[in-house]
Amino acid sequence: xxxxxxxxxxxxxxIPHLGNYVGAIRPxxxxxxxxGVESFIFLADYHGLIKxxxxxxxxxxxxxxxxxxxxxxxxPEHVTFYRQSDIPETMELNxxxxxxxxxxxxxxxxxxxAAVQANVDAGQEDLDHGVEMGLYCYxxxxxxxxxxxxxxxxxxxxxxxxxxxxxxxxAGRFNHRFKELFVMPEAVVDxxxxxxxxxxxxxxxxxxxxxxxxxxxxxKLRKSVMxxxxxxxxxxxxxxVDGSTLFEIYxxxxxxxxxxxxKQAYADGIGWGDAKQQLFELINAELAEKRxxxxxLTANPSRIEDILQAGADKARKxxxxxxxxxxxxxxxxxxx
Numbered sequence: 001x002x003x004x005x006x007x008x009x010x011x012x013x014x015i016p017h018l019g020n021y022v023g024a025i026r027p028x029x030x031x032x033x034x035x036g037v038e039s040f041i042f043l044a045d046y047h048g049l050i051k052x053x054x055x056x057x058x059x060x061x062x063x064x065x066x067x068x069x070x071x072x073x074x075x076p077e078h079v080t081f082y083r084q085s086d087i088p089e090t091m092e093l094n095x096x097x098x099x100x101x102x103x104x105x106x107x108x109x110x111x112x113x114a115a116v117q118a119n120v121d122a123g124q125e126d127l128d129h130g131v132e133m134g135l136y137c138y139x140x141x142x143x144x145x146x147x148x149x150x151x152x153x154x155x156x157x158x159x160x161x162x163x164x165x166x167x168x169x170x171a172g173r174f175n176h177r178f179k180e181l182f183v184m185p186e187a188v189v190d191x192x193x194x195x196x197x198x199x200x201x202x203x204x205x206x207x208x209x210x211x212x213x214x215x216x217x218x219x220k221l222r223k224s225v226m227x228x229x230x231x232x233x234x235x236x237x238x239x240x241v242d243g244s245t246l247f248e249i250y251x252x253x254x255x256x257x258x259x260x261x262x263k264q265a266y267a268d269g270i271g272w273g274d275a276k277q278q279l280f281e282l283i284n285a286e287l288a289e290k291r292x293x294x295x296x297l298t299a300n301p302s303r304i305e306d307i308l309q310a311g312a313d314k315a316r317k318x319x320x321x322x323x324x325x326x327x328x329x330x331x332x333x334x335x336x
Contacts, residue, residue, distance in 0.1 A: 003036065003152070004036060004037050004038065004152055004153055005037075005038045005039075005040065005149065005150065005151050005152045005153070006031060006032075006037055006038070006039050006040070006151065006152070006153045006154070006155065006188075007039075007040040007041075007042075007145070007146055007149060007151030007153075007154055007185075008024075008028050008039075008040070008041045008042070008154070008155055009041075009042050009043075009044040009047065009084070009142075009145055010024075010041070010042070010043055010044060010065055010069070011044045011047050011048050012043050012044065012045045012048040012058055012061040012062045012065050013048045013051060013052040013057065013058070013061055014057075014061055014206050015060075015061065015064045015065075015213075015214075016064065016065060016068045016214050016215075017204065017206065017211035017212060017213060017214055018196060018204065018211065018212040018213070018214055018249070018283070019195070019196040019198070019203075019204035019205070019211060019212075020068075020214070021068075021072065021214050022196050022252045022253075023195055023196065024155075025068065025069060025072050026072065027155075027190060028041065028155060029069070029072055029073050029074050031155070032074070032075070032078060032079050033078075038080075039078070039079045039080065040079070040080045040082075040149055040151065040315065041069065041074065041079055041080070041081050041082075042081070042082050042083065042084050042087075042145070042315075043062055043065055043066060043082070043083045043084060043308070044084050044145070045058060045062055045083060045084050045085050046084050046085055046091075046141065047084070047138070047141065047142075048061065049134060050132075050134040050135055050138060051135075062083070063298060063301055063304065064298065066081075066083075066297075066304050066307075066308060067294050067297040067298045067304060068214065068215070068294060069081070070293070070297055070304065070307065071215070071290045071291075071293040071294035071297060072290055073290075076307045076310065076311055079311075080311055080314045080315050080318075081307065081308065081311040082308055082311035082312040082314070082315045083308050083311075083312065084145065086308065086309070086312035086315075086316075087148070087312060087315055087316060087319055089148055089316065089319035089320055089322075089323040090141075090144050090145055090148050090319065091144070092323060093144040093147065093148045093323060093326060094140060094141050094144040096174075096326060096330060097140050097143055097144055097147075097170050097174070098137065098140055100170070100173050100174055100177060101140050101170055101173070102173075105139075105166060105169060105170075106136055106137065106139065106140070108162075109136075109138070109139050109162065109163075109166070110159070110162055111135055111138060112131065112135065112136055115128075115130065115131050115135065116128070116131070138163075139162075139163045139166040139167070140166075140170065142163050142166075142167060143163075143166060143167035143170045143171070146164075146167050146185050147167060147170070147171055147182045147183075147185070148319045148322060148323065149315070149318055149319065149322070150182060150183045150322065151183075151185050152183055152185060152186065153185070153186050153188050154167075154185050154186070154187055154188060155188045155189075155190065156187050156188065156189060157189070158189060160187070161187050161189065164185060164186075164187035165187075167185055168184050168185060171183070171184060171185070172184070174326075178329040178330055179325075179329040181322070181325055181326060181329060196248065196249055196252060197245045197248050197249070198210030198211060198212075198245075199211075199212065199224065199227050199228050199229060199245075200229055201229050201245055212224040212225065212249075212283075214287065215287070215290070215291045215294045215295070217291070218284055218288075221280060221283065221284060221287070222280045222284075225276050225279055225280040225283070226273075226276050226280075228245055228246050228249070228276060228279075229245060230244070230245075230246060230272045233269075233272075234271075235269060235270070235271030235272075235274075236269040236271075237269050238266070238267050238268070238269050239266040239267075239269065239270070240266065241262075241263050241266050244266070246272070246275055246276060246279060247262065247263075247266065247275075249279060249283075250262055250275075250278075250279050250282065253279075253282045253283055253286055254282060258282070262275070262278070
């Protein structure tokens with residue numbers, strides 16, 4: 001094992017959009033190319049079951065997410081790329097962790113507290129109404145995902161930092177009670193990573209219906225870009241880049257020189273239609289080849305399956321050896 005093992009999970013409950021690409025996919029793939037870094041990237045399909053109870057959606061998303069990462073440059077020869085459900089060692093470790101995790105720790109999880117508060121606000125007598133164990137125990141499974149491979153660094157958004165702290169708590173409890181077998185993973189929050197605003201000015205999110213598709217073709221991409229909300233300033237009137245959704249998305253794809261030129265164009269009063277056309281051309285130039293690759297991959301799902309199985313074989317070699325140590329430590333041993 002290298003000194004730095006980076007682990008990233010991607011939930012399979014939707015089709016990736018432009019915000020996912022800029023905020024997670026592109027920086028994660030770039031990070032896998034750093035020297036001295038061992039990267040594990042997995043499709044978190046068991047996590048997907050927590051919120052999505054539509055089997056076909058889980059299946060279709062798994063294909064789309066895997067194809068997206070591969071089309072965007074993930075190298076399965078260099079990265080351990082696998083599907084969570086192909087690693088049974090993770091689920092066994094999940095149970096072992098459930099047996100030592102304090103219920104009070106789960107009571108403090110943000111998602112659970114939010115569900116309870118929603119019931120309070122709705123006047124529900126049962127504060128756990130609608131709360132299923134998948135949601136409640138989500139942080140334990142996340143800890144197992146990380147610690148089965150002793151991931152040292154885990155890129156997360158700020159809303160996931162608490163879960164990393166819980167993983168550290170669970171690891172520390174196991175190490176103290178049984179044997180020191182787990183590292184203390186660190187949350188990696190990249191403050192420079194762009195979080196794109198959507199078409200309506202809110203954060204780009206599937207739940208808001210304001211996303212820009214990643215691989216739906218040039219015509220749909222252009223149509224989506226043209227829907228970006230702007231103000232009513234006419235061509236020739238100077239415009240501000242601050243607070244401009246269009247410029248925010250533009251700078252996520254532009255070089256420093258291109259950004260400077262667009263800022264000047266804003267000051268000179270560029271028309272919104274022209275600005276949107278330039279944004280479309282910029283995005284399309286970066287995505288065109290990736291879009292073709294995505295189409296090739298999704299047309300051959302068995303090819304993706306072969307890649308995922310090869311990744312699972314690599315991952316299980318690590319997981320099996322580590323789980324054997326865990327089982328020995330807790331007393332699950334061969335009789336002799």
